[in-house]
Amino acid sequence: MKLSTRSKYGLKAVVDLAIRYGSGPVSLPTLAGEQGISEGYLEQLLRELKKGGVVDTVRGAQGGYELVCNPAELSVQRVLSLLEGSTAVVDCVDIDSRGCTSACTCSARPLFLKLQSRINDVLEKTSIQELADDYLEQKKRYDKSCSVCGQGAVPVPARTR
Amino acid sequence: MKLSTRSKYGLKAVVDLAIRYGSGPVSLPTLAGEQGISEGYLEQLLRELKKGGVVDTVRGAQGGYELVCNPAELSVQRVLSLLEGSTAVVDCVDIDSRGCTSACTCSARPLFLKLQSRINDVLEKTSIQELADDYLEQKKRYDKSCSVCGQGAVPVPARTR
DNA sequence: ACGTAAGACGAGTAATTTAGTAGGGTATGA
């Protein structure tokens, strides 16, 4: 059930691009540096996103990556589908699936369908813009008060259990 | 984001036990045979479920596995947690996690929290009894009409796309 | 008492997936 690091890195990169949407392309070294990961790895992920029509590129000096459309119009679902291949928790409830051959005897299928529909609901209805807004908001609120990283960012509020 | 086969087999076995709840232990060969998987593999899964207090065992001839409590009181969440280790989609939103160190700079955390809560909601609120009921109902409705497996079970209804 | 049906347990392995690296190629602005 875990999300791959692929998805996490890729999604964060897209949010980074959303934050800078409209102000020209952002280079790979910049994006990779921001997350502290290798350029080679992130490049692969961005290529998938380009294939899927989520990002566009500008080659040559001063080039880089940028979002194709407004981040408010871009769902998390679309981004994660490209990065993960599919957001289905089991193959037989995948949108493109022909249904599994053992569906007739699968006692958990009703559960899987329900679970998948809830997941898709969240992912569809959440836009990249929202993530960017949440992030900026959070950063603003706690700026200069982070005792963990000491970089103007912020620790999670203590868990209330 | 995929569920492991571990979880799928284990969950189905638990539903099998639910269907027979109250009528004595069910042997491993029976459970494994029903799903067409090896006894050795399923045994491992059942061992985890025993450790977690979900199933109980009776050794010796006529022995086998049985549910500890009423399937109506047993959530899918509990079963999957034992099989998967955790149902968290990312470590930093796990119940036992201390929060991740990069939480302060993680732009996707709000999404992950929301997603996780929806998932937990479904898994908590669905009982094994419900799965068993759904299954029996489905089987009853379509019995003798399965053109795929020819075993009295049922193909998925044609997808409406 | 003994044979046999059953679970208990630990170790080991094969296959698959994921994560990440390496290195050469191509476009473009200054």
Added chain:
DNA sequence: TCATACCCTACTAAATTACTCGTCTTACGT
């Protein structure tokens, strides 16, 4: 024409997943 930056393929290493095997223990039935 050089430096910057994307493009692409291939490869490898690590981790996870999905198993298998062998031996041991328990307990029913005769």
